[in-house]
Structures are given as C-alpha cells and as structure tokens.
Amino acid sequence: METTVLNTEWLIASEVELIYKSKVKASQRPQITSSYSAYQIALKAWDSNKIELLEQFKVLMLSNNNKVLGVLEVSSGGITGTIVDLRIIFSALLKANATAFLIVHNHPSGKLAPSDADRQITSKIKEASKILDIKLLEALSLKVCKFKNKAWVRFYIKV
Numbered sequence: 001m002e003t004t005v006l007n008t009e010w011l012i013a014s015e016v017e018l019i020y021k022s023k024v025k026a027s028q029r030p031q032i033t034s035s036y037s038a039y040q041i042a043l044k045a046w047d048s049n050k051i052e053l054l055e056q057f058k059v060l061m062l063s064n065n066n067k068v069l070g071v072l073e074v075s076s077g078g079i080t081g082t083i084v085d086l087r088i089i090f091s092a093l094l095k096a097n098a099t100a101f102l103i104v105h106n107h108p109s110g111k112l113a114p115s116d117a118d119r120q121i122t123s124k125i126k127e128a129s130k131i132l133d134i135k136l137l138e139a140l141s142l143k144v145c146k147f148k149n150k151a152w153v154r155f156y157i158k159v
C-alpha cells in the first residue's frame with residue numbers, strides 16, 4: 001500500500017500586496033468640477049471609433065479633491081449591452097486609493113433613456129459604494145448625435 005503525503009501549503013494564506021504607483025503628478029491631473037467637465041474627460045478616454053459600435057462601461061476614479069486618478073475600462077460588450085462586475089470596479093478603486101468615482105457608459109443605439117439593467121447596476125454599485133465609503137458622484141450615459149454630417153456627443157445624467 002502506497003502512502004500519500006499531503007501538501008499542507010494550501011493551508012497558508014498567500015500574501016496579497018496592493019501597490020499604486022502614479023505616473024502623473026497630482027498638480028497635472030484633471031479635476032472634475034461639474035457634470036460637463038466629467039463628460040469632457042470621459043469623452044477623451046473613449047475610442048471614438050467604438051462609441052457607435054459597441055457598449056462600453058468605464059469608471060473615472062477620483063481623489064479627495066475630485067482629481068482624476070485614472071480611467072478604468074470595466075467592460076466592452078456588444079451592440080445592446082455589456083457585463084459589469086462590481087468586484088473589478090471596487091478592487092481598482094481600492095488599489096487607486098480613490099475616495100469618489102463616476103460611472104460612464106455609452107448606448108450605441110443612440111437612446112439616452114436608462115434601461116432597467118442600467119438602473120439595476122447603478123443601484124448595486126451605489127449600495128456597494130456606501131459600504132466601502134467610496135462616493136459614487138454620478139452616472140453618465142454617452143451617445144452620438146448626427147446632424148448635417150457632423151457628429152457630437154450628448155450626455156444624460158442619472159443621479
């Protein structure tokens with residue numbers, strides 16, 4: 001009969017190291033001062049070739065004085081939706097030492113009204129943010145409007 005030796009290394013918790021290294025000085029970071037400034041910063045972080053093609057969900061991570069610590073692309077989906085995993089959002093917010101954030105997504109359909117899924121995920125994110133004491137400031141939806149062959153982006157704020 002063979003004797004099997006059980007490896008007990010799995011009983012020891014692995015070490016988790018959180019590191020946040022900023023590549024931009026605090027004085028050079030853009031600051032969110034209004035819904036419009038949030039919209040402008042979000043738009044710069046968007047690939048204009050994809051805004052009408054597929055739905056994407058992003059998070060603007062903010063410092064205590066609303067300076068942008070970074071923009072996280074949470075997901076990139078299809079024409080009618082995308083998957084949002086709260087664990088990804090909050091792990092990034094915690095690693096960045098963010099005290100506030102905004103969520104932004106686009107509707108390739110051009111429809112600005114929030115869907116039931118939009119309302120549900122915003123509610124879940126808001127509840128989780130309260131527990132972690134990281135303030136959800138706004139939820140923005142972007143769309144492209146065409147008029148006389150010119151494209152621009154409008155925004156709709158769901159608070």
